[in-house]
Amino acid sequence: MHREQLFDQLLHLSALLQADQERELSAIGLNTRTTHLMWAVHHRGPLMQREIADEMQVTQRHVTTLVDELIEAHLVYREPHPHDRRAVQIRLTEKGTSLMETMALDHTRLADALTQGWSDDEVAAVTSRIETVIARFAALVDEAAAERERTA
Amino acid sequence: MHREQLFDQLLHLSALLQADQERELSAIGLNTRTTHLMWAVHHRGPLMQREIADEMQVTQRHVTTLVDELIEAHLVYREPHPHDRRAVQIRLTEKGTSLMETMALDHTRLADALTQGWSDDEVAAVTSRIETVIARFAALVDEAAAERERTA
DNA sequence: TATTGTTATACTCTATAACTATA
DNA sequence: TATAGTTATAGAGTATAACAATA
Numbered sequence: 001m002h003r004e005q006l007f008d009q010l011l012h013l014s015a016l017l018q019a020d021q022e023r024e025l026s027a028i029g030l031n032t033r034t035t036h037l038m039w040a041v042h043h044r045g046p047l048m049q050r051e052i053a054d055e056m057q058v059t060q061r062h063v064t065t066l067v068d069e070l071i072e073a074h075l076v077y078r079e080p081h082p083h084d085r086r087a088v089q090i091r092l093t094e095k096g097t098s099l100m101e102t103m104a105l106d107h108t109r110l111a112d113a114l115t116q117g118w119s120d121d122e123v124a125a126v127t128s129r130i131e132t133v134i135a136r137f138a139a140l141v142d143e144a145a146a147e148r149e150r151t152a
Numbered sequence: 153m154h155r156e157q158l159f160d161q162l163l164h165l166s167a168l169l170q171a172d173q174e175r176e177l178s179a180i181g182l183n184t185r186t187t188h189l190m191w192a193v194h195h196r197g198p199l200m201q202r203e204i205a206d207e208m209q210v211t212q213r214h215v216t217t218l219v220d221e222l223i224e225a226h227l228v229y230r231e232p233h234p235h236d237r238r239a240v241q242i243r244l245t246e247k248g249t250s251l252m253e254t255m256a257l258d259h260t261r262l263a264d265a266l267t268q269g270w271s272d273d274e275v276a277a278v279t280s281r282i283e284t285v286i287a288r289f290a291a292l293v294d295e296a297a298a299e300r301e302r303t304a
Numbered sequence: 305t306a307t308t309g310t311t312a313t314a315c316t317c318t319a320t321a322a323c324t325a326t327a
Numbered sequence: 328t329a330t331a332g333t334t335a336t337a338g339a340g341t342a343t344a345a346c347a348a349t350a
Contacts, residue, residue, distance in 0.1 A: 002272065006279040007263035013286050014166030020293055033340085050308060062341055064310065086308040086349045111159035113292060114285045120154065122281070127158045129278050133266045134165050140265060141172055185317085202331060214318055216333065238326045238331045307350070315342075320335105327330070 010133075028099075029073060033058070035103075037066050038075060038092060042100040046089040048081060075099065180251075181225060185210070187255075189218050190227060190244060194252040198241040200233060227251065
């Protein structure tokens, strides 16, 4: 069936993208987690470690470790929180900011390369299809979660 | 730009699918690795542990561990290799086979649910687009690998 | 009393190296 | 000499629990 073939392809593509990303990142001494952390700070501004833990769904303790690594690499730094003396704020260094900007650019270039030769309409059509797949999948996951609640 | 939005969506979908799969598997005491192992045996027939290590791109030592876990769960068993007394063959138990069949069915059902209401032509059109994205991505990865060869 | 971050500790996943039995 | 699998060991990644400083 074609429907299953499409599904398998999406899984395949997802595996390819992920493997490639991990290879690229490890070449510059990063991994998915540390990059996610920097990406969050880059887009949301200075964050407390607790906020980062919430965003990334990992423990605060683990954020401490990740931040330590990024400080070692001169990509972020800790600053006292302006209003809460218990907390610190994580900010990107210049090097960190410029790395995030480079990544964003690479990202755009890759997106363009992968859809090269498609008309804008084609891009829009596929985008809208994928959107419905995401929405439906989210609905199914919610349903399953509700089911588990009821059973438990 | 729309092209980047599509790319981001594909990444998002991939993360959703993966997280969901891991949750489902952990509910039945499996993970991505052990499932991959069983899937390989289910589709390729009885395999030596070395063959499994090749297929999964992990060490033979790690295959030993994964097989031990699956034996503990009564999902596979070891059998002497018919022609090579150094080796063993991994086979699925009845329970293991039936689990793989259930998974294949769930997989088909999910693919259908996610594309519900799409015409066959629409499915085919999106499939063909994703195919070109995969092909192009593979080409880019190869190019980058060749580049690294030359530099090294 | 609750929250932020850290010290101490442990668990999971996976790898490398040395070894046994067999090819 | 090379290969299949295992014993022993170690490293990365991540979690839980207890604690200090502050809210």
